[in-house]
Amino acid sequence: VSELSLEQKAALLSGNDFHTTKPLASEGIQALALCDGPHGVRFADPEAGPEGWATTAAPATCFPPACGVANSWDVEVAQSVGAAIGREARAYGVSVSLGPAVNIKRSPLCGRNFEYWSEDPLLTGVLATAHTEGLQGEGVGASVKHFAANNQETDRMRVSAEVDERTLREIYLPAFERIVTQARPATVMAAYNKVNGVHACESPWLLTTVLRDEWGFEGVVVSDWGGVLDRVAALRAGLDLAMPGDGGLGDARVVEAVKAGELDESYVNASVERLRALARLAAPATGELDVDGHHALARSAAGDCIVLLKNDASTLPLAAAARVAVIGEFAVEARYQGGGSSHLNASRVDVPLDELRRLSTGVIEHARGFVSDGSGEAAALVAEAVQLAASSDVAVVFAGLAEQDESEGFDRTTLSLPQGQVDLIRAVAAAARRTVVVLSHGGVVTLEEWHNDVDAIVDGFLLGQAGGGALADVLFGHVNPSGRLSETIPLRLQDNPSWLNFPGEEGRVRYGEGILVGYRYYETADAAVRYPFGHGLSYTTFETTDVTARLTADDAAEISMIVTNTGARAGKHVVQIYVATDAGKVRRPRRELRAFTKVALEPGESRTLTLGLDRRAFAHWSTEFQRWVVAGGEYRLQVCDNASAVLAEVPLTLTGEVLAGQLTIDSTVEEWFTHPTVAEALLRGLGADDDTVAAGAGDWLPMVGSMSMRRFATFAGLELSPQLLEDLMALSAPKAQA
């Protein structure tokens, strides 16, 4: 590094163009191609520039986006999709795939929820870690994004996410933390937005203290595209690579700042070293695009993602010989991916109607029912659909949101389906013997206007290019649905905990609900929802028995159970383990997902499963102590069918830690009189006898507990000498922690 000129070094730290970095032949540094991401490769023509990116992207397999894969609750699905994207990236000579995107679904309105995984950090973190490992196992770097608290599109380049530290640590950071510490991603992408007033791209706390010092990240921090406003502040904060290129303006600013003594050159050197290491990923295009093989993989993955929400009177699966009225535009023009930077040029797209016909031995007819751009004669389209439905055994309506309804760049304002589709579903349901609704959408939609009119609901979210085939597989029972909701389907938008504070105003969005995001809120508040987080039906039945749990250390445990497939079809079951507790001084959600696994069972087959829960499963973030703390007390390990339905629970008592904080003269009376190493000495100092000491602080404590010692010491003639207090403060210094 020292032999490079300052100008050369500064230049290496910004993009060459939209998707590539700069080479430096004398140093053996090759240019890297960084392409979106996250659910396939969007290899854009370098000549086309930003405008042409979507249309000129080379063909690639469009795998189910994260909103779909998350519903699989299956690490193998996430891993195999990541690996396939890695192979396609290599075939195009792409060195870094810009994903996974692991921001938490704080509001169901976020325009990029299709690209994000879940409202739960554990589900997000575990699956996205598997995706990253799959991708990087093929020699392609990941770019975990958008770090951090990028949970909305409204004002995304500027808005300040105002989030307290416990909420950041427990909800918005853990997925990043897990991926960074377990999968060691090549890069992390810093978000556009501010976090508590500081641009993520310029935040030393995020990019250095947390990411590098605490989590040990050694890779490159890259900016979101156009996210850097101040190159000097960004470099100092720990951001290495500003993307895309800006024609050299930022590089010149870096040179000037070093020369003026404003920026220490060591920051530049450290970033160049990291970039040099990243550049080793550069490789010529190798291997072929396995179009057929990856389409088949996309289909089987999509099959694992589909959620059967409702299935009254075993309406599904359809009999092969059934006379089926297939209704809806999305049956002939599949809705399968989201809009914006992740939008790619799919190598092939299944038409659901064709796939249904391939599996049918009966009659399948189609009526369009609606046109998503609003054109066409709505009444005539509905009338045609109703007529077809009335003369069929069953009507299957393909409804959902069109691409223009949701995308990167803006948030939705409603959870409803377009009114024309609501009217269509209700009219069809009134005429048909049985009605099935198949949903395609990125963000969650409300079902309330029509839920009770229909017999079955299959929720695909977005399933990628082979979603049509996968839906046909599930509808005809070739695949037994096993997806589980990775986010709550609320009754109303207003029920969502972020509703009062979304999307913020005047450049700020207050995360007022704190850690009570998604089901953590609905369960704690006992608020009704349509379908809870973790819900999903199957064509078979499962039973969970013999649940036992034991401590494996002071603050770690394992839980075992037997799961049996009690029905007549092979199927997959998701085991969900939640922890419930009131231990500790902080408010806890009613329960939190702490472990999960998915198991495939033949009819009648039983399997004993054991899941581990590490210390973190019981811990909360203490802002006072600036670390993860396990409070002593009672914990319940709950095996749940979903976030609302507990199948069995086992109590455990954890010793936890005795938290002894440093007392100051402004600590409260309660803190003084309950302090584990000070309380007794304090009482003795006040002249208490042995009985009083044994009984501890008296009945008066609740009354004056919140008073500071500064006031209390001189209150009502108490004799607490300044020297005694000094000695006791010294005694309180935190040393004896378990």
Ligand code: BGC
């Ligand atoms: C998006 C990123 C994406 C980048 C490059 C940005 O607008 O926020 O997710 O990776 O563009 O296309």
